[in-house]
Amino acid sequence: MKKSNLFIYGIIFLAILMVSCSGRNKLVNSWKITAVEAKIPLSDSAKTAILTNGMLTFTKDGHVTGFLQREITDGTYALTKGGKSLVIKDETGTPYPCESTITDDKLILDSKEMKITLDKI
Secondary structure (H helix, E strand, O other): OHHHHHHHHHHHHHHHHHHHHHHHHHHOEEEEEEEEEEOOOOOHHHHHHHHHHOEEEEOOOOEEEEEOOOEEEEEEEEEEHHHOEEEEEOOOOOEEEEEEEEOOOEEEEEOOOEEEEEEEO
């Protein structure tokens, strides 16, 4: 009886682990910003800078580099809620929380300030 319960809990744990890692596996790559929809006033020069320089590279070990609203040289990220919530922290620890939608070739980051669409490079 104990072995069957342990086996069932083991299967459930593996299923949860596989579901939680699937979003992270899709995220690990380099992404180029292709669209910016500002929700608060954003100057044309700031929008142009984001579109021109905007790129993020996510690694398996939870690190991120690139340019979002400014340069991120040694940031970290956490993907939760089955891939629906992404928090990027720059090297100073400033968090950039957003709702995320991840597909095989698109990443959409929706925050209070703006909605950014990125394409896989």
